């Protein structure tokens with residue numbers, strides 16, 4: 001089968017940063033699906049893993065956002081999946097990625113993809129929807145149905161892939177006021193189009209901009225970018241007993257004592273935790289993806305796909321990595337077909 005991968009870490013503009021290869025088609029294990037990959041999306045995880053690749057001669061395949069069709073199922077897979085099913089998933093960071101014609105994935109991580117989306121639009125959804133969903137509902141503790149636990153949510157980095165899903169999912173929480181950050185007119189307009197009640201600039205004075213909105217404090221904060229830069233201001237903005245959830249690690253340990261007097265909570269979200277540790281509830285990702293597909297088909301949220309870069313091959317993927325590394329993309333970049 002065709003596959004795109006790398007042997008060693010190189011800048012995305014280097015012609016060997018990602019290369020095309022022919023490799024054997026993988027064989028599904030007991031709980032796996034063998035999937036024909038129709039479209040993929042790129043994520044910062046791709047260029048992070050690329051940048052950390054050891055120069056050990058091993059060929060590594062990246063790619064953790066897939067829309068495809070089930071070709072066969074392992075002997076232990078539930079009857080929920082049959083050959084021909086249209087599926088989407090993010091998969092497992094500890095297994096080969098999906099930048100290949102065929103891919104095997106643990107069926108517990110896979111959802112049936114939205115009927116109303118193209119393959120590319122569907123591929124843009126799983127990783128960011130899972131991250132946003134787990135952050136809002138599993139980590140911060142919002143409920144989609146009950147009276148909101150809090151009144152205000154600030155999403156730092158609203159126009160990126162995760163922010164685009166987080167804004168939309170947060171707007172499903174009854175009565176929650178959602179403020180997003182974005183720094184450019186086009187990224188600010190994108191956040192508003194997804195439902196953000198207000199947009200402020202993450203390169204400006206966050207406290208002052210919130211004060212201008214008569215919002216001196218925020219109940220819950222989701223950090224999707226540049227946690228080192230933003231944490232000191234966010235620690236001041238956070239309401240007493242509030243929760244701050246980050247999906248990005250700090251390069252330097254933050255002063256977490258600064259939120260002690262507020263009895264505040266700092267909580268992490270890492271979308272690959274459930275698959276990486278094979279947690280007892282890893283099937284929750286299948287359920288989340290199926291629910292997200294229902295929400296999309298019901299018109300309640302939409303795919304954040306903004307640009308398809310064409311066929312899945314090394315040159316197009318190198319271009320996709322380069323664009324993503326600029327940290328100026330809006331929504332999601334996808335590639336379709338081999």
Ligand SMILES: NC(=O)c1ccc[n+]([C@@H]2O[C@H](COP(=O)([O-])OP(=O)(O)OC[C@H]3O[C@@H](n4cnc5c(N)ncnc54)[C@H](OP(=O)(O)O)[C@@H]3O)[C@@H](O)[C@H]2O)c1
Pocket residue numbers: 043044045127128131156157158159160161162163181182183184187188202224225226229246247248269270271272324327328329330331
């Ligand atoms: N823990 C997890 O499970 C998990 C899952 C997914 C992603 N992540 C991480 O979360 C981060 C965001 O992922 P993503 O897919 O949303 O990335 P992305 O799509 O590449 O994000 C691009 C956006 O980042 C914004 N941005 C750039 N610099 C910023 C800054 N200093 N402060 C705030 N926002 C800034 C830009 O907005 P403007 O153009 O408006 O400036 C741009 O729209 C990445 O670091 C990724 O590795 C973690």
